[in-house]
Structure formats: C-alpha cells, structure tokens
Amino acid sequence: MTMTIIKTEKLCKTFSSGGIQQHVLKNLDISLQEGDFTIIMGSSGSGKSTLLYAMSGMDKPTLGEIDFAGKNLSRLNNDQLAIFRRNNCGFVFQQIHLLDNMSVLDNVLASGLLGNKNRRQTIHKAKEMLMQVGIDEKAWSKFPTQLSGGEAQRVGIVRALINSPRILFADEPTGALNSASSDSVLDVLTDVNRKGQSIVMVTHDIKTAIRGNRILYLRDGVICGDLQLGGYSEQKNAERHEELKTFLAEMGW
C-alpha cells in the first residue's frame, strides 16, 4: 500500500501587483503518493510552477495547509524551509541553474556535503551517480559552460538526488533541451523513479508527460483532471500516448 507523501488542503496562492490581485491557485486539495511520478500539466499561466514550488517549500502559500511527510510547511519560516528542503527535496530546473563558478563535481558536492556528514561516502556517491547518468570522470572538473545542455541537466539531476530526497521536483527539465538531450534526461528520471524515487514534474510536453504514472491537469488554478496512466513502459508507449492525448483533449488542451 502506497503512502501519501504530500497533502494540500485549500491551498491558495495570490499575487498582488499594482493593487490588482491575481489568484493563481484556488483552494487546491491534492494528495501525492510516495513512489509516484506525478506530472502537472496545464496551459501557460495555469499555475503549474506555482503549485510545484508551493508544495516543495520553495514558496509560501497565501492560504491553506501543506502537509509534507507529516510536516506542516505553512508553519515553517524561511530558514526552517531551507533545512526542510535540504533534507527532503531535490530540484531540477528548466534553466538548469548549475553554479557556473564551480566544477561539475563541486556543483554536486555543494549540495551533497551540505546534507551528509560522511564526507568520503558522499564524494564516492556523487562520482558513482555521475557515472550512472553518463557523465564520465573527464567531465567532472569541467565548468557548466563547457557542458552540453543535456549533460548539464543530468548533472542537475545528480545534484538534486545526491541527498536522497523524499521527492524530486522538476520544473520543465527538458524545456531548454534538444530532442536527444531530452530523451537522455527523461531516461534518467524514469530510471530513478523505477528505483522508487518519487517525482513531481511540471511539463507541457506530451512526450515528456508520458513518462509519469499520474497526470494532474491544472486550469486557472484549479485541478480539472486527474489521470492514472500506470507505470511507464516503452512497449506500451503508443497506447499511453493515445490515452494521454484523449485526456488532454477532454481538458481542452
């Protein structure tokens, strides 16, 4: 039996600008299960990224509660949230955001050594994970600007996973990549999910979304649809694709 890892109640997020209020998330009640690869889809401005960052403790909701593995995120201050993220979350960004003044290995260790006391073990783990995603030793001392987009994003994934987070949050991780690079990144994500890693990913790309086992569709800050696709299998790719397309069509995609 799977366990609920995130549960939101009446989650609201409102932005104010020039006296005008924009309600981006409206009373969302969502439950995410451990081990799931949850995809959040929706049109531009529907609140996908806002929901992702609110659930991960990167941003604070305007109203409502977020229960993350038994911890109420709404009650934590910024520094408590930072420590919470360090111990429970991993992030993969569309713009990758590797630290450009650090080498590949240092980018991973800057996160890994923060969350782990055992230095030697962390370094070993970082190197092993980099190898697993296809970043060989020659690239470890390179700087992010010397990597291809796909390589950089795979380093980003290793950085996100080095502390063995409860959930990996990915915000359009293939948005800035070409097709070949996208596939390699998605393969890595699929692989880690198969090993039990919970993932929440925002995307507007069907080819990417098909990797998930659950699709949430967001429109104007409200969940309009929730599709259970089942675990990813290359053999059933065409079927899944069709099912997702139908779902999205129903949602007015």
Added chain:
Amino acid sequence: MNLAMANIRKSKSATVSLYTFILVAALLLNIGLMVITQLNMFFDQKAEQLKDPHVTIVMNQANYNSTHEEYLANYPGVKETETEEIIHMNLANYKFGNGELTNSAVMYNADANRTIGTLKLVEKLDASSPNDIFVPYSFKTVGGYELGDDFTITLQDKDYEYRVAGFFETTMMGTNNIGVMKFMLPENSYQSLAAELEDHSKWISLSAVMKDSANSAELENDFIQDVRKSQGEEDTPYIFGINIEMVESVNTLTINIIATILVAFSAIIVLVSLIVIKFRVSNNIEDGMANIGVLKSIGYTSGQILSSIILQYTLIALCASVIGIALSYALMPYIGRVISTISGLIWTQDLDMGVNLISILFVTISVVIVTLASAFRVRKILPVAALRGGIQTHSFRKNHIPLARAKGGLHFLLAIKSMLANSKQNIMISLIVMALTFATVFSVVLYYNIASDKSAFVDLFGSEPANVYIAVKPDADTRELMNSIEQMEYVRKVNIFDTIETRVDDQNIYTNVTDHYDQLENNVVYEGRQPKHENEISISWIISNHINKGIGDTVEVEYGNETASFLVTGLSQSIGNSGQIGSLTMEGIQQIQSNYKGTTLYVYLDGVSNKDFIQNVQEQYGNSIIETLDIDENIESQTSMYTAAVFAIMVMVLTINVLVVVMILYLVIKTMITKRRKEFGVLKAIGYSTIQLMTQISISFLPVVVIGVGIGGMLGLLFTNPMLSVLLSSAGVKRLDFIIHYPIIVMFCVGIILLAYIVSMLVSLRIKKISAYSLITE
C-alpha cells in the same frame, strides 16, 4: 548627459557611497591645504594686526643701560623699538591644563603707554577688581581657565592670588612651549607685586619691530652678543630673547604636521574613491554589456558611450568636491580651535579660492583620468559581441579548492572558492583596507606616544626624563648636595644637569652640562657620540649646518668672556630650543670657567611620588635649594595641547576609517548579491539557509581583509617612525623612535577585522528578504 543621469539614478547607493568618499576627500584636502598655505602668513598677519614685536629681549635691570636701546634702534632693518620695565618671575609655578607648569613668567604693566605689543583683549570681565590679571588666550584654549577664575602663581613658596579678568592674544610668549609666559597686570596690581618682589625681579623688556621679520633671529643673536660683550669682566648677564621666527617655527610645527596628515589622509580617501570608480566602471560595463550593444547598434559611437560614463563620474566628483569644500568652511572653526590650542591665537578663515580650485581640480581630474582608463575598453567592444552579453569575462580554467579533495568545513571551502573567483575585487578591498590600516596604525602610534607613554615624545625635545628638578643656590655646594640627595630613600640616581647659554662659533646655543653623558637616560646624539673628555662637544645638526662644521672639526666655545676650543664628537637632535643645542662635560665647561660647579640637579626616583619627594627634600635641604620642579607634571602640562590636537586627529582618522570600511563592504557585497542573485537562489533552493550564505559571504571577505590589515599594519609598524622623522626633520629631528606598542596595534587591527566581519554579516542580511523562489523566477 541623459545617459549619465540615467546611470546615476540606476545605481543610487553606489553613487551615494562614491559621493561620500569624494566629499570627505575634498573636505580634508581643502582644510589641509588652506592651513598649510595660510599658516605662516597667519603669524605675520597676527603680528602686524596685534602690532607685536618681532624680537623681544628681556634682561635684568642691573645689566641694562641706554646703549642697549640705541643698539637695537640703530640695528639695520629695525623700524621701531620700545623699552619698558617689567617684573620677571623665574621658575614661577601655576596650574595649567591637567598639571602644574613651572616656567619663567614676565609681568607687564597693562596700563603703561606702549605702541608695540599693546594689550588686545579677546575676552574680558566688565567689572574690575584689585587683583585682576590678564592672561594669554592659550589659558582659555588649553589652560582650562574661564573669565573670573582664580589664578594663583607661586614663586619661591609664596602664593600670589589673582582673578582672571581677560584673555589677550599675543604672538610672543603666549603659549607654554616657549619657556616663558607673558602676563599683564593693571597698574595697581603691577605696582604692588613690584613692591613685594626683590630687586632681581625687576627687569627690562626691549621690543623691536623689523621691516623684515625673517631677520629677527639674527637681531636677537647679535643683540645678546653685544650685551655680553658690554658686560666686560662682570658676571654673565641675566638675559634672554625671543624672536618671531623661532616662535613661528615652534608653534607652526605641530599644526603643519596635523595639516600634512590631513592632506595625506585625504590622498588615501581619493585613492579609495578611484579604486571604487575602477570597480564600478568595470562592473557597469559587464552588467550593461547588452545595453552597450543596443546603443552601438542604433548608432551611438564609442566616444558618446565613453563620454556618458566619464560625465557620470565627473558630475559626481564635481558635485561632491564642491559640497566638500563648502563643508570644509563649516568645519574650519573646529580646526581653528585646534590651531588656537597650539598657537594661542584666534584663527579666522577667509575664502581661499585658489586652494578651493586646486582641491576641486585635483579630485575631479583624478576621477576623470581613472574613469577614462577604466572605461576605455568600451571602444573595443563590437555591437554583436555586446548584444550576446560580451566576451566571457570570467575565466574558469582553474577550479580553485575542489571540494572533493580540499580539507575543511563546507562553508569555509565555499567561501574561499568565492573569494578566489573574484581576484580583482579582492585586490581592491585589500588595497583599501591596507591604506586604512596604515592610517590607523600611524594615528594610533602618534596618539600613544603623545598622550599615553610620552617618553619618546619628550626625548624629541632633548629633555632628560628625570622626575624632579632642583635649582641649587649659588652659595651652596652642588656636589655635596647631590651626594646627600643620592643617599635619600627612593632616589635611584642624581645628576648635575645644567642648561646654559654659550656661543659656538658665534652662534648662541643652549648647552647641556653634566658629568657623564652615559649616566643620562636620553641620548640625543644620533651620529657619533656625546663628549667624554674635557675637550669634546656634541652639537645639534642644525648648529652643524649653521656653522658648517661636523664630527672631527674644532669649534670655539664662548662662555662669559672666556673661550676654548672643542672637538665635535657627535651630532644631536632636539626640537626644543629651536634645535639649537650643544653638550659639554663638566670638565669641558671648566676649561672655560674653572670655578664652574653646576647649579641644577636632576633626580630620578623609584617608589615615591614626586610631590612627596619634593616635600622631603625641601624639609631637609631647603636652605641650599632655590626651587624644585616636578618634571613629570611640567611635561604633562606642556604636552596637553599636543595631546588634544593629536586626539582630534586620531578620532577623525578612526571615524573616517570606520565609515570607509562600512561603505566599501556595503558597496561590494550589495553589488555581489545583485550579481549572484540567481546563484544564491539556487543555493537556497537546494537547502542553504540565510545564515549559512551570510557566513559564507562574510568569511569570503575575511582573508582579503586580514591580508590588507596585515600588510597595512606591517607598513604602519615599519614606516610610521621614518614618516614622522621626515615630517619633523625641519624642526631638528633626525632619528625618531616612537614606541610601537604592539598590544594596542594588534587590538586596532583585530578591531578592523571584526568590524569588517560584522559589516559583511549585516550587509549580507539582505539575502534574507528574498525567497528562494523569487530569486529563481526573477
């Protein structure tokens, strides 16, 4: 112009920092230059305004005759002379500042008719009383007196009580560093004092005004020589003279040093401003690369873009320096007070357009040159490269401190990585901190030696650091008394140490006489050695220059009416007595005057207060003693004006240092946070807390600050004494050994480091305001 104004508006806080630096630099520069350029003129103008004499000779009435006045009146270049009776109180004692001062006091009759040195009261009481006294203005500025205060002057254990009825300005004998103080008594008070004192206190004052005050020292020298000659075989006359040249050099010395320090410190602040401009211009070009690309692509020439950058900084420099100069006039009354403290004269500051223009032009031209040099690379940037964000400005060919291999805590390693990635910025901060630390060490050493442990400062005056001075009666046996005092409890040692006036190759000099110079505790000889034998003498380098003789040469020394030849064995330094000193042994002076026995004892104590000892010695040997003097208290009183002035300088230097450190770190860290906003956002997103990032930032500046403080501190330790020697060389100093008190220096250096760390933490606190989410999305 529009571009320049837009740039200024865009970077308000950086503009404010730079504006403040330039304002402070222009302010200090203008004050320093105004004082330096006007100081000598100030003395001449004061002398003219007060109609003060250029030479004043005071001599015992017994030694005076009318031919002396004739000699003075007929001396070439003398315009006007005047002679009047005065009262002379040798070794008069009175409260002055924090201590008691013992020196010669001369009392003038305030109601006597005179045309030279008339009484010009700055402040006075309206109602008069029978015991009124008028005292020099320095009694108010340093002496701690106010109108109506009681004033007691003690002479040979007898107190004379007065009421301070007014303060007067005088260029001659108005401060406690000349060795003689002038007072003025109303007719009745004057006559009653004259009646009370014995005949040997009745003296004559001869004053002369010259066409050219530059000849005043020569006149004084020649006059005293003439008087001595006219005395024939009689005893050495009681006479001394003061000339405006000497007074000016003594009084302007400290003021000039202070003004020079102000100018030097302003140069440091200008340097800081220029370094900041270099940093800002480089940053602005990097940050605004895309804008430069757009401007170039729509047809702006490199010259136009360059002009806008130069105009931006020129506007700031011009504006700040003009305001700084205006403010310098507002601050001049405070500086004027420091000058009054030292000179005893009221400083009035007029508008000095020439100096103002020099200050503005110096600052502005420096800014333009550095801006131009820093911004010149704009010319080489192609529009297409600029639109792409420019050439990759950071080179990451070397991964400093790889985390997998380096030892140490994660935050420390990340801080060091960050530090090593910003070498240009680090050099800038190090240079600034180095200059500021040097200025701090310099001012702290100066203050410590003038206010706290004065021994090295007192040594400069050529003073012997004994504790008590005893003037022995002429009929007493000086050596017997010395031996007796030496046996007293708590007496460490006693030396005969006289200072007499002699002539060395026709130059009047103050000559020290003692038995053995190796028994003294202040060796004023910096080259060669003090005399050991009866035919040897050491002379100051100023006298050496005057008579063009040095070590190994023979000089003629005249004392009374006898002359003998002496071999120069050493060159000495002293800023006391205008640096005109020499030293003979007791046997040496006895070559000239065989019955010379010395009349002054210097007593060195251990374990007893000077006052208690003086009381004991008076009780036991009062019959053989004319006067005793607490040397420590006298020094305390004489140096109080220097202490006040140097304290003001130290406070100013430290305040500005704190301001600069705060503003520089604010500027750099703020710029850094803005530039690395996204990076900090990512670090926050992956779990770094605000305090961890703040600590990283602060630690990343620490090594740079420590290096700057270390080098600046070392330079301060090594070069403070040589720099002060240069500043004081004109006054007679060749070797200066100010005490470097390491604990205080280390304390201030650690203070700068702590200040930098605290400021870094406070400035980087702005990271807290921004959420990880907004850092990424912005």
